[in-house]
Amino acid sequence: MTPAAQAAPAPVADPKPPELRLPKNVRPVRYAVELTVVPTQDTFQGKMDIELEVAEATSLIWLNATELKVSSAQLSAGGNTVAARSVPGGADFVGFAFDKPVAPGAARLSVSYEGVIDKERTQGLYREKEKDTWYAYTVFEPVDARRVFPCFDEPHYKVPWRLSLRVRAGDVALANAPVESQGTPAADGMKLVTFAETPPFPSYLIAFVVGPFDVVDAGTFGRAKTPLRFIVPQGRREELAYALKSTARLVTALEDYFDMPYPFTKLDVAVVPRYRGTMEHPGLVAIGQPLALISPKEETLERRQWYDRTTLHELAHYWFGDLVTMEWWDDLWLNESSASWLEAKLIDKLEPSWKEPEDRLGEQLFALQTDGLASSHPIRQSITSRTDFESAFDNSITYFKGSSVLGMFESWMGEETFRRGLQRYMRQYAGKTTTAKELLAALSAESGRDVAAAMSTFLDQPGAPVVSVDLQCDKGQAPRLKLSQTRFFANKPQGTPPAQHWQIPICVRYGGTGPQGRACTLLTEPTGELVLSEAKACPTWVFANEDARGYYRVAYSEPLRQQLVKANLKPLTPRERGAMLADLRSFASAGQFPVAEALAMAPGLLKEQDRASTEAGVAMLSLLRPDVLPDAWMPHYERVLQKLVVPRAKALGWKDRPGEDEDTRKLRNQLLWFATLYGKDPSLLAEARTLAKAWLEDPSVVSPDRVGTLLSSAASVGDRAFFDALVSKARKEQQPEKRGMLFYALGNFRDPALVREALGLMMDGTFPLRDSWGLLFGVINKRQTRPIGYAFLKENFDKLTAGLGASEAQGLFNVPGFFCDKAARDDAQAFFTPRASHVDGAPLVLTRSLERADLCISAWERDQAAITGFLKRY
Ligand SMILES: [Zn+2]
Structure with a gap:
C-alpha cells in the first residue's frame, strides 16, 4: 500500500470530528481484519478491510478509533482505488479524506495501523503475566473495540467479522468463531490463524486470546451437542474441577428456558486473569480466574455460587445481548x-x-x-x-x-x-x-x-413509589384497602418535585381468624382501592407486597403496622420480613418514622435466630450513625454491640462447624465483622489475632470464606510484626484478587504510622494499583483513619486516576459520601467537582455521594436526641 502522506495533498484545515455518534452517511457491511499480536510486546499491528455501504456521496468517512496510529489507508469503489488521508479525530475518532467524493454504493476501505497493548487497566487488547509467561486478552464493552479496530463502534452496526491473527508458532489463538485454517510457521517464527466468519455481531462483542494456553476439552452439551472447552494459563487445569462439572447444566437451563438451542457453534470459556474482564463474548465467554479457577481446598459454597451466578449471567447474554x-x-x-x-x-x-x-x-x-x-x-x-x-x-x-x-x-x-x-x-x-x-x-x-x-x-422515570395502605372494614361490606402512591425521597428535595405516579402491580396477603388469602390489582392512579372480596371477616393483618416481589415501598397505617409488629412479623416470609424492616429503617432514616421506635426494634430482632431478622437488626443499628457519633458516645455504642451482637458472634465463633446450614455461615461473617471492628470485643479480637497468625503459616486453619473478615479484624488490633507479615504475604501472592484482599486488610490497621506506610505501598510501583486500591477504602471507611486516607487521596489523585481503569477511577468519587459534617462535605465538593468531568462515569457517582453526605448531615441534626436517648441505656 502507498503511504497516505506521499499520495494525498497537504491538508488545508482538518474538519471537526463528530461529537458522540458517527454520522449515518456510511455504514459497514462486513469486516475482515488481520492482527499481529505478540503478548510480550507493548504494541500490535493491524490491517483492516471494511466493506461499506455509502448512502450519500462523501469525501470524508469517520470511524471510531482510540490511540491507533494509521500508517496508510485506501478506498476502493467503482473499480478505482484511491489513497485516503487520515484526519485526526481526538480521543474517539479518525477520519479518512479523499480528493474526490465517493459515490453512493458499495466501497471498501483498507487501513494499516498500529495500536497499544494495555498492561494496567484491563481495557481493549491487554496483556498479563502469569509465572513469567505473558498472555493477551481482550475486553471491549462498551467503547474499547475502537482501541483495536478502526471501526463503527456502536452496537446497532451488527455485521459479520472475519478475523486472522498472526501469532508466535507456540501460541494458541482463539476468537469468537472456530479456527478455519492454521498456517505453518514462517521463517520469522510466526503463523497465521484464520477464523471462520462470525454471524452479525456488534464490535463490543468481538474477542480473541493469544498465548501458550492449556486448552481443556470438556466434551459437548445441549440440544446441538455443542463442543465445550476451557482456556487456562499453563498449569492451572486442576483448578477447573467445579467449572467442568457445572457449566453444561447452566447452558442447558438457558436452552430450556428459551426452548431454543444454544445460538452459536462452539463454547470456549476463556479464563481471564481478573474478575474485571469477565464478559459475554459469543463463542468465547470470558470468565475471571477468581470465579472459574477453584483449588480443591477452596471449593466452598460461596465459590460455587459465585461461579454459577456469574457464568449463568454471562451466558444469559448470549440471548439478551448477543443474539438480540x-x-x-x-x-x-x-x-x-x-x-x-x-x-x-x-x-x-x-x-x-x-x-x-x-x-x-x-x-x-x-x-x-x-x-x-x-x-x-x-x-x-x-x-x-x-x-x-x-x-x-x-x-x-x-x-x-x-x-x-x-x-x-x-x-x-x-x-x-x-x-x-x-x-x-x-x-x-x-x-x-x-x-x-x-x-x-x-x-x-x-x-x-x-x-x-x-x-x-x-x-422511563426515576425513583420508586411508596404505597400507603389503610384497611377499612365496614359492616355488610367486604373489607377494602385504601391505596395511594407517591415518590419516596430519602431526603426532602428542594422545591416541589414534579408529581409522579406509576402503574404498580400490587399483590397483598392477609390473615385472621379464617384461612389466609391474597388479592391483586394494578394501581394506575395516584389513589385506588383493593377489595378483599374473598375475605370472610376483617383481617387481623395485611401485608401489601407479596413475597416482596413488587418494586415499591409500603407505608402502613398505624393500626396495620402495629398488627404486624404485634404478630412479631411471624406470618411473613423471610423476604417479606426483610422488605418491611428495610422500609421502616428507610422511613426512619428519612424522618418519616420515629428513629427511637425503629431502634427499639433492634434488640428483639437480634434475639431472633433467623437470618432475615438478624440482618435487619444489624441494619437498624446503623441508625445510630457510628460514623459521626461524638467520641464521648462511642463507649455506649460499643456496649450496644457487646450486648446485642457479640454473644451471637461468640456462639458462632470463627470456625465453621460440620452440618451447619448456609444461613448460619452467612451470618457468621456479618456478626463477626460487627462484633470485632465495631464492637471491639477483646476476646474475639484476641482469637482473630492468633488465628490470623496461624493462617499465615497454614491457610487451612479457617474457611476461605472467612479469611477477609479474619484478617481485617486482626489488623484492627495488629502490630508492626503482623503488618510486615501481611505485606510479605502480599508480595508473594500471585493471584490478583487474593492480593486485593490482603491489601484491604492492610487498610484496617489503626496506628497512623502503619496506615501511612500501607498507603505508601500503593504508590511505590511494586504492586499494580488496581490490586492495591481497596486499601484506600479500608482506610477511609473508618472514622479514626479517614482524614489520613482523604489527605492521601487528594495528594495522589492524578496518579491514582491515571493508573486505574474507568470503572475503578469513578469509584474514587464515592469518597464524599463517607463524610457527615458540612465542612468536610464542602471541602470534598470543592475538590472533586472540577475533577469529575475528566473521569468517565464520575459526575453521576459524585452527585450521588454528595447527596448521601447531605442526607447524613441532616439526619444527624434531626435524630441526635433520639440516638443518644437510645445509647444512654447502654
Ligand atoms: Zn451482564
Missing part, C-alpha cells in the same frame, strides 16, 4: 436487567437449597435505596456524552432495579405468559437489534394486556 442486541446504550437494561433477572431465576431452579430469592432481596433493597435519592436516574437512561457510557453500567439501577422490575411484571403476567413473550421476542429478533419498544410489544402481545404502558412507568 440493543440499538444503543440507553437500552443497556435489555442486556443487564434481563440477564440479572434470569440468572437469579434459573439458579433458584437449579439449586433451590441455596435460597436464591432470599439472597437477592438485598439487591432490590440496594436499588430502592439509590432510587430514594433525588439524583437517581431512570432504568432507560439517555446516553448523550462520553461520560455516560460508564454511568450506564450502574449496578443499583441498570442491574438490580431492572431485574426487580422484570420480576414484578413476570409475577403480574404469570411466569408462563412472560416466558412465551420472551420466546416470541427472541425468535422475532434473532440476529437483529431492538429497543425497549420491541420487547414490551412482545410481552403485550402474549399477555393481551398493555404491558408497555405499565412497565414504561418504571423504565
Whole structure:
C-alpha cells in the first residue's frame, strides 16, 4: 500500500470530528481484519478491510478509533482505488479524506495501523503475566473495540467479522468463531490463524486470546451437542474441577428456558486473569480466574455460587445481548436487567437449597435505596456524552432495579405468559437489534394486556413509589384497602418535585381468624382501592407486597403496622420480613418514622435466630450513625454491640462447624465483622489475632470464606510484626484478587504510622494499583483513619486516576459520601467537582455521594436526641 502522506495533498484545515455518534452517511457491511499480536510486546499491528455501504456521496468517512496510529489507508469503489488521508479525530475518532467524493454504493476501505497493548487497566487488547509467561486478552464493552479496530463502534452496526491473527508458532489463538485454517510457521517464527466468519455481531462483542494456553476439552452439551472447552494459563487445569462439572447444566437451563438451542457453534470459556474482564463474548465467554479457577481446598459454597451466578449471567447474554442486541446504550437494561433477572431465576431452579430469592432481596433493597435519592436516574437512561457510557453500567439501577422490575411484571403476567413473550421476542429478533419498544410489544402481545404502558412507568422515570395502605372494614361490606402512591425521597428535595405516579402491580396477603388469602390489582392512579372480596371477616393483618416481589415501598397505617409488629412479623416470609424492616429503617432514616421506635426494634430482632431478622437488626443499628457519633458516645455504642451482637458472634465463633446450614455461615461473617471492628470485643479480637497468625503459616486453619473478615479484624488490633507479615504475604501472592484482599486488610490497621506506610505501598510501583486500591477504602471507611486516607487521596489523585481503569477511577468519587459534617462535605465538593468531568462515569457517582453526605448531615441534626436517648441505656 502507498503511504497516505506521499499520495494525498497537504491538508488545508482538518474538519471537526463528530461529537458522540458517527454520522449515518456510511455504514459497514462486513469486516475482515488481520492482527499481529505478540503478548510480550507493548504494541500490535493491524490491517483492516471494511466493506461499506455509502448512502450519500462523501469525501470524508469517520470511524471510531482510540490511540491507533494509521500508517496508510485506501478506498476502493467503482473499480478505482484511491489513497485516503487520515484526519485526526481526538480521543474517539479518525477520519479518512479523499480528493474526490465517493459515490453512493458499495466501497471498501483498507487501513494499516498500529495500536497499544494495555498492561494496567484491563481495557481493549491487554496483556498479563502469569509465572513469567505473558498472555493477551481482550475486553471491549462498551467503547474499547475502537482501541483495536478502526471501526463503527456502536452496537446497532451488527455485521459479520472475519478475523486472522498472526501469532508466535507456540501460541494458541482463539476468537469468537472456530479456527478455519492454521498456517505453518514462517521463517520469522510466526503463523497465521484464520477464523471462520462470525454471524452479525456488534464490535463490543468481538474477542480473541493469544498465548501458550492449556486448552481443556470438556466434551459437548445441549440440544446441538455443542463442543465445550476451557482456556487456562499453563498449569492451572486442576483448578477447573467445579467449572467442568457445572457449566453444561447452566447452558442447558438457558436452552430450556428459551426452548431454543444454544445460538452459536462452539463454547470456549476463556479464563481471564481478573474478575474485571469477565464478559459475554459469543463463542468465547470470558470468565475471571477468581470465579472459574477453584483449588480443591477452596471449593466452598460461596465459590460455587459465585461461579454459577456469574457464568449463568454471562451466558444469559448470549440471548439478551448477543443474539438480540440493543440499538444503543440507553437500552443497556435489555442486556443487564434481563440477564440479572434470569440468572437469579434459573439458579433458584437449579439449586433451590441455596435460597436464591432470599439472597437477592438485598439487591432490590440496594436499588430502592439509590432510587430514594433525588439524583437517581431512570432504568432507560439517555446516553448523550462520553461520560455516560460508564454511568450506564450502574449496578443499583441498570442491574438490580431492572431485574426487580422484570420480576414484578413476570409475577403480574404469570411466569408462563412472560416466558412465551420472551420466546416470541427472541425468535422475532434473532440476529437483529431492538429497543425497549420491541420487547414490551412482545410481552403485550402474549399477555393481551398493555404491558408497555405499565412497565414504561418504571423504565422511563426515576425513583420508586411508596404505597400507603389503610384497611377499612365496614359492616355488610367486604373489607377494602385504601391505596395511594407517591415518590419516596430519602431526603426532602428542594422545591416541589414534579408529581409522579406509576402503574404498580400490587399483590397483598392477609390473615385472621379464617384461612389466609391474597388479592391483586394494578394501581394506575395516584389513589385506588383493593377489595378483599374473598375475605370472610376483617383481617387481623395485611401485608401489601407479596413475597416482596413488587418494586415499591409500603407505608402502613398505624393500626396495620402495629398488627404486624404485634404478630412479631411471624406470618411473613423471610423476604417479606426483610422488605418491611428495610422500609421502616428507610422511613426512619428519612424522618418519616420515629428513629427511637425503629431502634427499639433492634434488640428483639437480634434475639431472633433467623437470618432475615438478624440482618435487619444489624441494619437498624446503623441508625445510630457510628460514623459521626461524638467520641464521648462511642463507649455506649460499643456496649450496644457487646450486648446485642457479640454473644451471637461468640456462639458462632470463627470456625465453621460440620452440618451447619448456609444461613448460619452467612451470618457468621456479618456478626463477626460487627462484633470485632465495631464492637471491639477483646476476646474475639484476641482469637482473630492468633488465628490470623496461624493462617499465615497454614491457610487451612479457617474457611476461605472467612479469611477477609479474619484478617481485617486482626489488623484492627495488629502490630508492626503482623503488618510486615501481611505485606510479605502480599508480595508473594500471585493471584490478583487474593492480593486485593490482603491489601484491604492492610487498610484496617489503626496506628497512623502503619496506615501511612500501607498507603505508601500503593504508590511505590511494586504492586499494580488496581490490586492495591481497596486499601484506600479500608482506610477511609473508618472514622479514626479517614482524614489520613482523604489527605492521601487528594495528594495522589492524578496518579491514582491515571493508573486505574474507568470503572475503578469513578469509584474514587464515592469518597464524599463517607463524610457527615458540612465542612468536610464542602471541602470534598470543592475538590472533586472540577475533577469529575475528566473521569468517565464520575459526575453521576459524585452527585450521588454528595447527596448521601447531605442526607447524613441532616439526619444527624434531626435524630441526635433520639440516638443518644437510645445509647444512654447502654
Ligand atoms: Zn451482564
